[in-house]
Each structure stands twice: as C-alpha cells, then as structure tokens.
Amino acid sequence: MKKSCSSQDRSDRSPVGVEVVGLSKNYGTQTVLKNVSLSIKPSEIFVIMGPSGSGKSVLLRHIAGLEAPTGGTVRINGLDPTDPETRDRFAVALVFQAGALFNSLSVYDNLALYPLEHRLCPKPQIRDRVMRALKILSLENAAKKFPSELSGGMKKRVAIARALVMEPQLLLYDEPTSELDPVMSATIIEIIATLKQEFQVTTVVVSHDRDLALTIGDRVAILMKGELRTISTATELRHNTDPDVIDFLNPKIDLKNPRYQKLEVS
Amino acid sequence: MKYTQPLFESIGSAVLLAYRAFASLPTAPRIIKRVVEQAYLGGYSTIPIVAILSFFIGAVLALQSGISLQNFGAKQLIGTLVGETLVRELGPVMVAILLAGRVGSATTAELASMKVYQEVDALVTMNIPPERFLVLPRLMAVLLYMPIITMIGIVIGWFGGAIVCQYVAFIDVDAEQYFTNLTQFMTMRKVFDGLIKAEIFGFVVMLIACNTGLRTRGGPREIGFAVTRSVVVSLLSILILDYFITKALA
Numbered sequence: 001m002k003k004s005c006s007s008q009d010r011s012d013r014s015p016v017g018v019e020v021v022g023l024s025k026n027y028g029t030q031t032v033l034k035n036v037s038l039s040i041k042p043s044e045i046f047v048i049m050g051p052s053g054s055g056k057s058v059l060l061r062h063i064a065g066l067e068a069p070t071g072g073t074v075r076i077n078g079l080d081p082t083d084p085e086t087r088d089r090f091a092v093a094l095v096f097q098a099g100a101l102f103n104s105l106s107v108y109d110n111l112a113l114y115p116l117e118h119r120l121c122p123k124p125q126i127r128d129r130v131m132r133a134l135k136i137l138s139l140e141n142a143a144k145k146f147p148s149e150l151s152g153g154m155k156k157r158v159a160i161a162r163a164l165v166m167e168p169q170l171l172l173y174d175e176p177t178s179e180l181d182p183v184m185s186a187t188i189i190e191i192i193a194t195l196k197q198e199f200q201v202t203t204v205v206v207s208h209d210r211d212l213a214l215t216i217g218d219r220v221a222i223l224m225k226g227e228l229r230t231i232s233t234a235t236e237l238r239h240n241t242d243p244d245v246i247d248f249l250n251p252k253i254d255l256k257n258p259r260y261q262k263l264e265v266s
Numbered sequence: 267m268k269y270t271q272p273l274f275e276s277i278g279s280a281v282l283l284a285y286r287a288f289a290s291l292p293t294a295p296r297i298i299k300r301v302v303e304q305a306y307l308g309g310y311s312t313i314p315i316v317a318i319l320s321f322f323i324g325a326v327l328a329l330q331s332g333i334s335l336q337n338f339g340a341k342q343l344i345g346t347l348v349g350e351t352l353v354r355e356l357g358p359v360m361v362a363i364l365l366a367g368r369v370g371s372a373t374t375a376e377l378a379s380m381k382v383y384q385e386v387d388a389l390v391t392m393n394i395p396p397e398r399f400l401v402l403p404r405l406m407a408v409l410l411y412m413p414i415i416t417m418i419g420i421v422i423g424w425f426g427g428a429i430v431c432q433y434v435a436f437i438d439v440d441a442e443q444y445f446t447n448l449t450q451f452m453t454m455r456k457v458f459d460g461l462i463k464a465e466i467f468g469f470v471v472m473l474i475a476c477n478t479g480l481r482t483r484g485g486p487r488e489i490g491f492a493v494t495r496s497v498v499v500s501l502l503s504i505l506i507l508d509y510f511i512t513k514a515l516a
Contacts, residue, residue, distance in 0.1 A: 061387075064391050065390075065391070066387050066390060066391065084393060084395070087390075087391070087393035088393055092391060093391065093392075094387075094388070094391045096384050096387070096388060098383065098384065100383060100384035100385050100387065100388040101385075101388075102380075102385055102388070103383075103385070113392065113394070114392045114394070117296075117392070117394045117399070118393070118394075119296070166392065
C-alpha cells in the first residue's frame with residue numbers, strides 16, 4: 001500500500017483489524033501473558049484495562065510488533081507485526097506512556113521525522129502535514145520547543161501529534177491519561193475520541209482509567225494476572241458479575257480496614 | 267560458561283549490528299547530514315584534546331629517549347624514534363583510547379538512555395531502523411574522521427618532540443636535525459599502517475559503544491553500568507587488537 005502525503009487519499013489507507021490468538025509471554029520463569037485471545041475490529045476503540053502488572057502494556061507492545069510472543073500469534077490484517085514489511089505496509093503508531101519523544105529534536109522535527117525518513121512527500125507538504133497535526137492538538141506555539149521544555153500534558157499531546165502525522169491505520173495508546181490532572185485527562189480522552197471519529201482509525205487504548213474506558217471504548221477487555229477476564233461493551237461491563245471485575249471497576253476505600261489500622265502510631 | 271556466553275552474545279550482536287547498519291548503506295545519501303553532525307561531535311570537537319595529548323606524548327618521548335640515547339651517543343636518532351613510535355604505535359593507540367573515553371562513552375550513554383526511555387522503540391514503530399538512523403551515521407563518521415585526527419595527533423606529537431629537542435639543554439638536538447632524522451626513515455607504508463590501525467580501532471570502539479548502548483535494559487542505573495562496560499571493553503579491545511594488527515602488518 002502506497003503511503004499518502006495528504007489525508008485526502010485516505011480511502012486506500014483503510015483501518016486495519018487485529019487478531020490475537022493464544023498469546024503467551026514469559027520473561028525467564030515469569031509468565032506475563034497466559035493464552036490471551038481477542039479480536040479488534042477495524043475502526044473501533046478497544047480499551048484494555050486491568051490492575052498494574054496485569055500485562056496490558058506487554059500485550060500492547062506485542063500488537064505494536066515490539067515484542068515477539070513466547071506462544072500464540074498476533075496478526076494485523078493477517079500479517080505479523082514484528083515483520084518490517086508489515087510495518088511498511090500498514091502505518092501503526094504507538095503513543096508511549098512517557099511520550100518517548102526524541103529529546104535531541106525539536107517538537108517540529110519530532111513530528112517531521114517519519115515523513116522525512118520515509119520520503120513521503122516534498123518538504124513544504126511535510127511542513128503542512130506537521131503544522132496541521134500541531135493545530136489539531138493545539139500545539140502551534142510549541143513547534144520550536146524541545147521536549148525538555150514541555151509539561152507532561154504537552155508531551156502526551158506532542159506524542160499523539162507525532163502519531164497523527166503518520167496517518168496511522170492502527171493507533172495504540174499506552175496509558176494516555178496517566179500522571180495527568182483531571183482536566184488534561186478529559187482533554188486527552190476527547191482527542192482520542194475525536195481522532196477516531198475524524199479518521200476512522202482503529203484505536204487500542206491501554207489504561208487504568210475507568211472513565212476513559214466507559215466513555216469512549218466501543219469494547220473493553222479486562223486483563224488480570226496475564227489472563228483475559230472479559231471482553232464486553234461499556235454497558236455490559238457495568239453489569240458484569242465477576243467479583244474481581246466489580247472490585248477493580250468500583251474500588252472502595254475503607255479506612256477502618258485493619259490493614260490501615262496497623263499504620264497508626266500509638 | 268558463565269562468562270563466555272555473554273561474551274559471545276556481545277560479539278555476535280555487535281557483528282549483526284554492523285551487518286544491519288551497512289546493509290542500509292544504499293540509503294546513505296539521506297543520512298549525510300547526520301554523518302556530518304557526528305563527524306563534528308566526535309571528530310572536530312576532539313581535535314583540541316588530541317592536540318594537547320599528542321604534544322605532550324611527543325615531548326615526553328623525546329625527553330625519555332634523549333636521556334637514554336645520550337648514554338650511547340645516539341641523540342641524533344631521537345627524531346627517528348619519536349617519529350616511528352608515534353606513527354606506528356602511540357598515535358593510533360592514544361587517539362583510540364581518547365575516542366573510547368570521550369566519544370565512545372558519550373555514544374553509549376546517549377543510545378542507552380534512548381533505549382531505556384523507549385525512543386528506540388518509537389523509531390521501530392515508525393519503521394525507521396535504529397541501525398540506519400543511529401548506528402550507520404556514527405560508524406561512517408568515525409571511519410572518516412579517525413585517520414584525520416590521528417594524523418593531526420601524530421604531526422603535533424612530532425612537533426612536541428622537536429620543541430623538547432630544541433630547548434632542553436642536555437638533549438641539544440636542533441629541530442632541523444630532528445626532522446631530518448625523522449623523515450629519513452619514515453615511509454608512506456609506515457604512515458599507512460598507522461592509519462589502518464586507527465581506522466580499525468575507531469570502528470571497533472564505535473561499534474562497541476553503539477552495541478552496548480542499544481543492548482541496555484532496565485532503568486537509569488543501567489545507563490551508568492553500560493557506559494563503564496563500553497569503555498572497559500573498548501580499552502581491552504584496542505590493546506588486544508593492537509597486538510594482532512601489529513603482527514599482521516609486520
């Protein structure tokens with residue numbers, strides 16, 4: 001599939017689907033993912049939730065092609081995401097939890113890197129493409145800044161803008177609202193929903209954020225201790241009867257819990 | 267087995283890294299800007315320290331050989347001794363050691379932090395091979411600047427020796443006689459041998475630095491360990507390779 005320079009010929013860059021079948025991952029003796037199978041449809045927002053250490057980010061890294069499975073398969077439109085040919089064929093963008101911006105490059109150069117390296121179009125058109133992405137994320141004034149000069153929220157938005165410049169067919173977010181204040185979290189959630197609506201891009205979001213999952217997720221998967229517990233729509237998830245899922249989605253803070261009493265200084 | 271397996275793993279990954287980097291050589295025109303940038307950072311910026319180091323190495327060599335040779339009445343051979351030692355041995359080795367300490371350590375630190383903070387992963391997801399984007403420009407740059415800075419170091423070392431010969435009273439060999447002796451036995455072959463050594467040392471140091479940086483796992487603490495490992499392995503490699511290259515060129 002030929003890469004486009006402008007978003008106008010998006011018709012030949014249709015969103016992709018993801019198939020994960022029996023995925024297992026071990027690091028030495030530690031099992032991180034156990035026989036995970038799921039299917040992500042083109043153009044949907046698929047949210048993967050779960051407690052810390054449940055293997056969400058590892059699953060996302062497999063979908064991005066950054067990790068090879070110990071067992072099972074991951075396929076993007078039937079192709080192996082770890083194969084550079086697949087990455088060449090489908091634009092898959094990953095928004096990292098900490099942004100992973102190139103610190104030695106300005107915001108503009110961070111965004112222009114992908115089209116420049118792949119020689120997608122002439123420099124003036126690359127500039128238009130970068131400026132358009134910056135405008136969508138309200139970052140026009142940050143173009144000349146370096147990542148070290150940006151706040152956490154701005155870094156996340158730059159990371160999303162960088163992904164947007166790739167005109168991805170599959171857009172992956174790793175904890176997009178972590179470490180952000182509620183207002184900035186809401187902004188990021190709106191951006192994710194808008195981008196999906198605008199570009200019909202298949203979106204996979206890994207998050208702890210219940211509001212994010214239930215607000216914008218077309219379907220939500222819950223991962224616990226490396227095992228997939230459920231995949232359902234937001235409405236179905238609210239009525240889930242699995243006690244672990246209920247506890248995870250509705251955590252109760254009980255200050256009379258004996259666990260906290262032990263901390264009291266007598 | 268405990269030590270040999272990681273050793274062979276490192277050698278294997280370094281060879282693979284070099285192969286992957288040079289496999290993307292056809293894309294070299296698009297990385298010229300980064301090659302120039304790396305040549306500036308690694309080569310041009312290193313010249314002042316190479317100059318200072320080489321000047322004093324040449325000076326000390328002249329001083330030491332002056333003390334020894336005057337006992338045999340062979341002070342006029344100081345030029346030959348300083349010239350040959352710098353060209354064939356000390357010039358390439360000292361510049362390579364300097365490269366390992368200054369440029370190699372910085373390269374490892376930069377690539378290791380890029381790895382730890384997922385910038386390398388970001389490149390992979392953009393389908394920009396790190397070997398092409400990060401490694402090839404550095405390898406090409408070191409191959410360009412290493413013979414140049416080594417030659418600059420050698421010539422400045424010669425002048426360091428000349429100044430000692432001219433102005434240290436007990437040596438009392440004038441600069442003209444020093445350079446006449448130096449050039450008398452100097453051949454292009456010897457200079458060429460020295461530059462081949464420099465080229466190999468430079469390539470190996472940069473490859474070790476890149477490989478160690480890109481193999482870093484974990485957090486910020488590992489970046490420090492990676493830098494130490496890179497410098498130690500580079501220094502050992504320079505000295506071990508020096509023996510074998512000298513033997514091969516003899």
